[in-house]
Amino acid sequence: MTDTTAAVPTTTGPQAVRISAEAQRRRTFAVISHPDAGKSTLTEALVLHAKAITEAGAIHGKSGRRATVSDWMEMEKARGISITSTALQFPYKTGSGNTCVINLLDTPGHADFSEDTYRVLTAVDSAVMLIDAAKGLEPQTLKLFQVCRHRRIPIITVINKWDRPGRHALELMDEIQSRIGLRPTPLTWPVGIAGDFKGVLDRRTGNFIRYTRTAGGATAAPEEHIDPARAHDAAGVDWDTAVEESELLSADGADFDMDTFLDCTSSPVLFTSAALNFGVNQLLDVLAQLAPPPNGQLDVDGNRREASAPFSAFVFKVQAGMDSAHRDRIAYARVCSGTFERGEVLTHASTGKPFVTKYAQSVFGQQRSTLDTAWPGDVIGLANAAALRPGDTLYQDVAVKFPPIPSFSPEHFAVARGTDPSKHKQFRKGIEQLDQEGVIQVLRSDVRGDQAPVFAAVGPLQFEVATHRMANEFSAPIELERLPYTVARIADPGDAETLQKLASVEVFTRTDGVMLAVFSTKWRLEHVQRDLPDVTLRSLVAAED
Numbered sequence: 399m400t401d402t403t404a405a406v407p408t409t410t411g412p413q414a415v416r417i418s419a420e421a422q423r424r425r426t427f428a429v430i431s432h433p434d435a436g437k438s439t440l441t442e443a444l445v446l447h448a449k450a451i452t453e454a455g456a457i458h459g460k461s462g463r464r465a466t467v468s469d470w471m472e473m474e475k476a477r478g479i480s481i482t483s484t485a486l487q488f489p490y491k492t493g494s495g496n497t498c499v500i501n502l503l504d505t506p507g508h509a510d511f512s513e514d515t516y517r518v519l520t521a522v523d524s525a526v527m528l529i530d531a532a533k534g535l536e537p538q539t540l541k542l543f544q545v546c547r548h549r550r551i552p553i554i555t556v557i558n559k560w561d562r563p564g565r566h567a568l569e570l571m572d573e574i575q576s577r578i579g580l581r582p583t584p585l586t587w588p589v590g591i592a593g594d595f596k597g598v599l600d601r602r603t604g605n606f607i608r609y610t611r612t613a614g615g616a617t618a619a620p621e622e623h624i625d626p627a628r629a630h631d632a633a634g635v636d637w638d639t640a641v642e643e644s645e646l647l648s649a650d651g652a653d654f655d656m657d658t659f660l661d662c663t664s665s666p667v668l669f670t671s672a673a674l675n676f677g678v679n680q681l682l683d684v685l686a687q688l689a690p691p692p693n694g695q696l697d698v699d700g701n702r703r704e705a706s707a708p709f710s711a712f713v714f715k716v717q718a719g720m721d722s723a724h725r726d727r728i729a730y731a732r733v734c735s736g737t738f739e740r741g742e743v744l745t746h747a748s749t750g751k752p753f754v755t756k757y758a759q760s761v762f763g764q765q766r767s768t769l770d771t772a773w774p775g776d777v778i779g780l781a782n783a784a785a786l787r788p789g790d791t792l793y794q795d796v797a798v799k800f801p802p803i804p805s806f807s808p809e810h811f812a813v814a815r816g817t818d819p820s821k822h823k824q825f826r827k828g829i830e831q832l833d834q835e836g837v838i839q840v841l842r843s844d845v846r847g848d849q850a851p852v853f854a855a856v857g858p859l860q861f862e863v864a865t866h867r868m869a870n871e872f873s874a875p876i877e878l879e880r881l882p883y884t885v886a887r888i889a890d891p892g893d894a895e896t897l898q899k900l901a902s903v904e905v906f907t908r909t910d911g912v913m914l915a916v917f918s919t920k921w922r923l924e925h926v927q928r929d930l931p932d933v934t935l936r937s938l939v940a941a942e943d
């Protein structure tokens with residue numbers, strides 16, 4: 399794509415300078431990890447360190463931590479999980495006295511893994527890949543990493559739980575390099591093996607950063623910066639080992655490099671214990687110093703909408719039914735350019751209609767408050783957003799349209815059937831609506847007929863959301879019959895007949911007209927590819943191997 403910035407007028411004068419300055423100090427990122435690697439703990443620790451809250455534990459309300467009241471869907475209440483992504487915003491004052499604004503977008507994990515998890519990654523400028531020191535790279539981390547790589551999102555790697563016995567640091571570096579081809583360039587190196595965490599060698603200054611435990615890790619852990627000459631006295635042979643290993647890394651070319659980091663081919667690495675609040679400061683500093691700020695956004699024609707241009711944003715998530723008292727719908731949009739002022743009227747690019755922003759909210763954990771102003775990189779929650787869909791563009795003054803958010807490769811499939819034949823119309827309407835909103839992807843085939851559309855999802859929770867909304871919102875209860883497929887590929891319509899005849903394979907048409915062939919397993923897919931080399935089967939997007 400060409401990058402013809404001149405095509406898009408920018409705001410001029412002091413306002414443009416202000417917008418650029420606000421964009422420059424923003425860091426919008428997400429944490430990608432496998433469940434249990436410590437994402438919630440790290441999130442709390444980051445906020446604690448940034449001093450946005452005074453007590454760790456006010457965000458997620460997990461067991462044993464301070465509970466937060468959720469007024470989301472009844473289903474969510476019953477299961478005690480958070481379906482939505484929350485966007486946290488907090489200021490962070492760096493050592494040099496500058497104040498960054500950190501926007502941390504939550505990627506739902508666990509059972510609530512869904513297409514939304516991927517969509518969040520369309521709204522960030524960088525990602526923190528959080529790895530459990532004992533487990534190394536795990537499946538969900540890998541899936542999310544592939545999306546980041548595809549979107550060229552720079553990645554900061556954090557090896558967590560270093561206070562517990564785990565694998566050797568060098569072995570973990572090898573695993574990252576060999577399994578995902580990302581060159582790890584450690585910025586810190588642990589002093590003491592996993593389970594005996596004394597601190598880190600700061601590979602940029604050569605200093606020993608010694609951490610001290612606090613009771614329960616409840617407050618920011620004190621850290622002491624000791625110059626190399628005194629480090630051996632402070633940490634003994636563990637220091638010498640760390641120095642030796644660090645020299646080995648340098649000899650191997652594993653020193654930080656900005657260009658390859660921004661290019662998503664290398665990744666700075668930090669070692670932490672989120673539970674003890676060790677290393678969290680360093681992560682905030684790295685985000686502030688190295689993570690890229692918002693840099694405008696390419697539109698559908700490949701022209702860059704500069705951050706200082708008039709307001710524009712794209713919707714990356716729509717959350718429905720959040721408050722049972724008001725059948726409310728919130729669209730989360732990332733600001734790409736300009737200033738957002740609550741109350742101003744925006745234009746919805748796909749319909750050309752005005753969109754009133756009286757009800758804009760910022761979201762902090764599960765608490766929401768009214769938002770008045772937002773800048774590039776910020777996330778705004780727009781209430782009363784029935785007309786907005788993921789991928790939609792909103793703008794002011796100068797028209798722009800951003801590319802649609804790609805749909806990701808579904809791994810779960812189920813036939814949907816209405817249980818009340820008299821609700822045929824509601825059934826159709828509900829399914830059309832859920833499809834448009836991106837709650838599930840809807841597939842059809844002549845074989846199954848229009849009465850039995852197939853829902854496709856990247857996570858099974860999407861089925862629960864769809865079933866709940868069909869019954870409660872559209873008064874068209876459904877039952878789902880799971881289908882034994884796990885892999886989807888884009889197929890050419892000309893091959894449909896051949897594929898349809900195979901066992902453990904089925905062919906569907908998606909609402910956007912794309913033909914999908916689905917397979918029971920990836921081995922079945924490989925088999926078909928071997929047996930029928932003339933049949934073209936393409937990966938959907940990013941999320942695939």
Ligand code: G4P
Nearest residue numbers: 433434435436437438439462558559560562671672673674
């Ligand atoms: P997640 O959001 O990625 O799923 O992980 P979460 O933060 O909930 O952490 C999963 C478990 O790992 C929690 O233990 C948490 O305390 C623990 N943990 C997170 N970071 C560290 C760390 O740096 N060191 C150690 N030793 N443990 C860590 P839990 O027993 O499941 O829950 P809890 O009762 O401690 O909250």
